[in-house]
Amino acid sequence: xxxxxxxxxxxxxxxxxxxxxxxxxxxxxxxxxxxxxxxxxxxxxxxxxxxxxxxxxxxxxxxxxxxxxxxxxxxxxxxxxxxxxxxxxxxxxxxxxxxxxxxxxxxxxxxxxxxxxxxxxxxxxxxxxxxxxxxxxxxxxxxxxxxxxxxxxxxxxxxxxxxxxxxxxxxxxxxxxxxxxxxxxxxxxxxxxxxxxxxxxxxxxxxxxxxxxxxxxxxxxxxxxxxxxxxxxxxxxxxxxxxxxxxxxxxxxxxxxxxxxxxxxxxxx
Ligand code: ZN
Numbered sequence: 001x002x003x004x005x006x007x008x009x010x011x012x013x014x015x016x017x018x019x020x021x022x023x024x025x026x027x028x029x030x031x032x033x034x035x036x037x038x039x040x041x042x043x044x045x046x047x048x049x050x051x052x053x054x055x056x057x058x059x060x061x062x063x064x065x066x067x068x069x070x071x072x073x074x075x076x077x078x079x080x081x082x083x084x085x086x087x088x089x090x091x092x093x094x095x096x097x098x099x100x101x102x103x104x105x106x107x108x109x110x111x112x113x114x115x116x117x118x119x120x121x122x123x124x125x126x127x128x129x130x131x132x133x134x135x136x137x138x139x140x141x142x143x144x145x146x147x148x149x150x151x152x153x154x155x156x157x158x159x160x161x162x163x164x165x166x167x168x169x170x171x172x173x174x175x176x177x178x179x180x181x182x183x184x185x186x187x188x189x190x191x192x193x194x195x196x197x198x199x200x201x202x203x204x205x206x207x208x209x210x211x212x213x214x215x216x217x218x219x220x221x222x223x224x225x226x227x228x229x230x231x232x233x234x235x236x237x238x239x240x241x242x243x244x245x246x247x248x249x250x251x252x253x254x255x256x257x258x259x260x261x262x263x264x265x266x267x268x269x
Pocket of ligand 1: 131148155156157164165167168218219220
């Protein structure tokens with residue numbers, strides 16, 4: 001079963017964007033106006049910030065902001081005003097003993113709606129089970145993450161099922177290059193419940209509890225754990241106090257380049 005589309009779910013994203021004059025502000029507005037699913041809420045030259053409401057992945061907005069060589073950094077994410085909770089956003093960087101790497105972002109857009117988006121690379125093409133696990137313990141690689149997060153004592157299921165583990169996110173699909181890009185909305189997951197726990201991507205397909213294997217109602221029989229990462233609190237909107245200059249003399253923009261994963265081209269300046 002396909003992951004539920006979350007195209008209609010929007011969240012607010014705050015970016016720091018390199019802007020030096022009013023014409024930069026206009027160029028940023030123009031660039032974003034051409035991107036479906038994005039509404040510009042505010043562009044500020046004095047603080048070099050751009051606030052948008054987006055129903056597309058944050059990465060798409062960032063690519064558009066950087067398309068003309070202007071650098072952009074995602075500073076925070078959150079739901080609509082008043083729609084969040086004590087913690088509005090979280091991230092998890094997945095790593096494994098093998099080549100699989102990934103980055104997931106969780107945004108609580110309302111008390112009942114958690115947006116989960118991300119990219120995982122290095123997978124075999126096809127479906128892979130994705131779950132939030134009980135512990136953020138990577139001391140024994142992904143084997144110390146415990147079972148699927150299951151505070152209600154339920155059997156394993158699919159994300160659309162009434163009876164499921166809260167951590168059951170179903171499957172993500174890797175394309176022919178081994179990359180899975182996904183964006184889903186979940187009604188059971190709450191960002192504030194999963195901080196400090198972990199996310200694990202598995203080698204095989206999660207049968208969503210509908211298989212004949214004895215593990216079907218336990219784990220979905222989705223095979224060995226490929227990569228995992230601890231769910232960490234991320235900055236909500238306007239919570240990131242970091243300014244454009246850092247103590248070691250690097251600007252935010254230098255750091256942006258330093259954080260760029262190997263193999264990804266630097267923006268043209
Ligand atoms: Zn489960």
